[in-house]
Amino acid sequence: MIHGFIQITDTHIVAPGTLVSGHSDTAQALRRAVETINAKLPLWEGIDCAIVTGDLTDHGTPEEYAHFLSIMDDLALPWIAIPGNHDQRAPMRAALSDAPWMPSTGPVHWVRDFGAFSVIGLDTLLEGAHHGMLCEEGMDFLDTTLTAIGDQPAIVATHHPFMHAGLPAMDADNLRNGAAMIARLGAHRGPVRMLSGHVHRAVTGQIGRVTCQIAPATCHAVLTDHRTGSAPQLVLEPGAVTVHRWLDQPGAGLVSEVIPTGLFPGPWPFEA
Template sequence: MTVIAQLSDVHVRPHGVLYQDAVDSNLMFSAAIDALNRIRPEPDLVVISGDLTDEGTEDEYQKLREMLAGLKRPFVVLPGNHDDRANLRAAFPEHAWLPDKGALSFALDVGELRLVALDTSVPGLHHGELDAETLAWLDTELIEHRDQTVVIVMHHPPFLTGIPYLDLYGLRNADAFAAVLARHFNVDRILAGHVHRSMQTRLGNVPVFTCPSTTTQIALRVEADAQPASFLEPPAYMLHRWTGRSKSAVSHLCYVGHFAGPFPFA
């Protein structure tokens, strides 16, 4: 069995500073770390799929490191549109899989799986894009690991959400990404963040899941003139479990918090 836990959009701030002047994102991230530490059986890996910090500053990455020191399982991080590649790379020098320059895409084995992390960030902008070099590298990875089950992690999801103010900042070249995937048959699922909501769809034949934020959740407003809004809904993470009976995982949405129960029935 292989288990990957996914957090996303944690938006760490400097000590004492609130996210959007309204929410203690650090406190909520700390609660999520505590929740992950209680999972049994323990995850093989924790993936944080972007927007690790809110402004990409050195102070925020230092706070992120301090908080992740409390996580009891191995973890990997990838950038989102609120991150800074240079500061992220400098904050995790021991993460040898992070490239020395350019896009912070990488791949590694997790049990019998191949995890491929794609850097969709565009420095200085909020939309996502996969450059030609990254797409070519992905194609090569999928060829070289054709006999392994592959899970792809990225920040910007490769589909239109139907929420107008989110889709302005989506992945601009999802079609080019889909064209690469269409040549391969070993990708089990795509995991993304960015949208601060749980969503599920398909890109071609590949299931796509987005992970909620550990801070605020973005409002489901699909009207053409909808204005951006968020709610302080329960924070959550995703738990993806490959049991060995199938090459496909079961993905679970898990809320962070303390709730009534357990009750002696199911």
């Protein structure tokens, strides 16, 4: 039986009627993502939930979380989330206090058992900073959870990636203290993967035996500028979500598809 989830990241919702940086209609982008997922779900087998990997809002205000929830209400899937650097824990916790995965205090760490694998959500938000830090409690949570799941495949979800994407303006603000986390993941008895957001584009790398994958945002992308010293700039490339499914077959495992959001011409049979 196939199990999987949809990764939604960096939705950056602001107050109704406003644009991020004067250009990006993030609410419209999230509505488009929700409509895309709902339309395609009948074609996708085994999707249990969505996982939102941070930057739900742009400033972490109660009004922004209310706006985020009003759009996500239309999603035909349950969802869980971790915060990003643009979130604020107290307003996020208040807005989601009814969610069974939301702890009543402290960082927002959780684990979700999908049967074929587990996803461990780790909160890397350091309030007041854009870069990420994994607190001691988070490292302990990871260690305890990996020990408990034995040789089951482990997928760690964070907002901030530890891998460098080769975009100096973004790499400066990644997860600064992830080496111990990667080492602990590398020592896990089962397959491992790290999924993140924050960089607003699809990038994949490898650190030791840990495949590291960064998912594209639903809204604006960050310009692919590889020059040292360049400032980050946004571009209105198509938004996307990432479908992760566990295929229990040789040559498979966790298979991840980046799906652009929106409606496109087709489908048509190969042979007309």
